[in-house]
Amino acid sequence: MxxxxxxxxxxxxxxxxxxxxxxxxxxxxxxxxxxxxxxxxxxxxxxxxxxxxxxxxxxxxxxxxxxxxxxxxxxxxxxxxxxxxxxxxxxxxxxxxxxxxxxxxxxxxxxxxxxxxxxxxxxxxxxxxxFYEGRAVQGHIAGKMTKSNVIGYIASFPIPEVIRGINSAYIHAKRVNPDVEFKIIWAYTWFDPAKEADAATALIEQGADVILQHTDSTAPQAAAEKAGGVITFGQASDMGEYAPLPRVSSIIDNxxxxxxxxxxxxxxxxxxxxxxxxGIAPGMVEIGEISDAVPADVKSEALAMKDAIASGDYHPFTGPLKKQDGSDWLADGEAADDATLAGMNFYVEGLEGDIPQ
Missing domain, CATH: 3.40.50.2300 (Response regulator)
Structure with missing residues (x-):
């Protein structure tokens, strides 16, 4: 007992x-x-x-x-x-x-x-x-590498985060290639491989030989690989299984x-x-390995930009910059404040089309 x-x-x-x-x-x-x-x-x-x-x-x-x-x-x-x-x-x-x-x-x-x-x-x-810091680096590479001067962008939803990314990529592509043109397709999804593949294919049919994306699957990478002669960038993750082509680098969220x-x-x-x-400085945003498909001088320039952003010597939204309607936004040497960036609801000068409401 x-x-x-x-x-x-x-x-x-x-x-x-x-x-x-x-x-x-x-x-x-x-x-x-x-x-x-x-x-x-x-x-x-x-x-x-x-x-x-x-x-x-x-x-x-x-x-x-x-x-x-x-x-x-x-x-x-x-x-x-x-x-x-x-x-x-x-x-x-x-x-x-x-x-x-x-x-x-x-x-x-x-x-x-x-x-x-x-x-x-x-x-x-x-x-x-x-993420816009990484988009600046991508835009620089894209502007240097496009042969058609048409860059396609698969956008998810028209919120400030996505609009910032489009603007940042465009600004930096345009600065190194004045002839560059952006074509944007709004997919209205974060993750839908079929929709993302269709968007990539449509952009390629419109002449894009570079595809940027703010959607989450690897479907655009696969569509670009199938088309041939198109480069892409990993979104949120490295997507390195598509390196060295079509994926030439990536934004990695850590x-x-x-x-x-x-x-x-x-x-x-x-x-x-x-x-x-x-962003890049604390390591929350990382730039995935830039593949050997990128010319050495372009890779060097991209890494220098990354380092300048990390050190605070360069801000991706630095004037002179105008809004799409031609109105002044940032004066020469002036950097955008966080409040404006956080609520960004406009395209910069040069981008075509309207932001969906």
Whole structure:
């Protein structure tokens, strides 16, 4: 009888200890707009999640939900994650901003982090990367390498982040090649390989021999490879399986350091609402290897620009620059302020077409 009681007590104690250990884990959740195997945006966010697991080991538990549509579905997914005990939730697409804000108001003890948005709350931060810095480097290479002088751009949604990217790439292509022309197709999706492939093919048929993209799959790379004689750039991830051609370089989003730091802050009890917008200098934006398909002098110039941006010696939006309607924007040597960039809703002079409303 006594032995049975001892065994029962030991089992109970072990169970309580196991339960306490599980409760002591910090639970970190991620909501993704695409599949983790998209090879681009979501793939890189999930690499950040895996880095959190590797860094903290048994001290954390991570969970994720992929391919969550923006809107009401997102609010349901975020709510469910909060109800399941997440301490920290990263929502990783612009269209998740309002759903995240709504759920944050209902769960004041949970910390929320929203990627690429601008609305915050006491328990909700926002974070993004200065992708336009990488677009400047891409634009320089594109302007130097195009033979048709037609550069195609697959745009996702007409939000400031995407408009900044188009403007930055165009400015830097135009500065090294005054004859360059941009053709833009709005795909109205972040991830849809069929739509992205169709957009790339349409741009190539319009004479583009360079394709830039602000969509998440590798489908444009495959379409360019099939067409031949077209160069591309990886978006969000290296997409190096298409190097050295058609993919000649890439913008890589490195979220791991941010995710580790914010998880640590929750564990330490030091987390507070912040607005983070980092670029090449802190390493949130990386330039993927420039392949040997790029002439040595162009590669050297591109890397010099990258270094100048990182050091603060050069800002991609430096005047003289005018808006599309011909009105003055930036004087000679003047750099754009963050407030204007964050809300950018106009094309620079030279770009054709209207921004969809």
């Amino acid at each position: 006594k032995l049975t009681n001892l065994l029962t007590g030991a089992a109970l104690a072990l169970g309580l200890a196991t339960s306490a250990g599980a409760q002591d884990k910090t639970k970190v959740g991620f909501i993704y707009v695409g599949p983790i195997g998209d090879g681009g945006w979501t793939y890189e966010h999930d690499k950040g999640r895996l880095a959190v697991e590797q860094h903290f080991g048994d001290a954390v538990e991570t969970v994720y939900q992929e391919s969550v549509p923006e809107g009401a579905d997102a609010e349901r997914a975020i709510t469910q994650m909060a109800l399941q005990g997440a301490d920290l939730i990263f929502t990783t697409s612009f269209g998740y901003m309002e759903p995240t804000l709504s759920v944050a108001g209902k769960f004041p003890d949970v910390k929320f982090e929203h990627a690429t948005g601008y609305k915050t709350a006491p328990n909700m931060s926002v974070y993004s990367a200065r 979220w791991a350091p941010y995710y580790i730091a914010r998880t640590q802050a929750v564990m330490d009890g030091t987390w507070e609402s912040v607005n983070t917008w980092d």
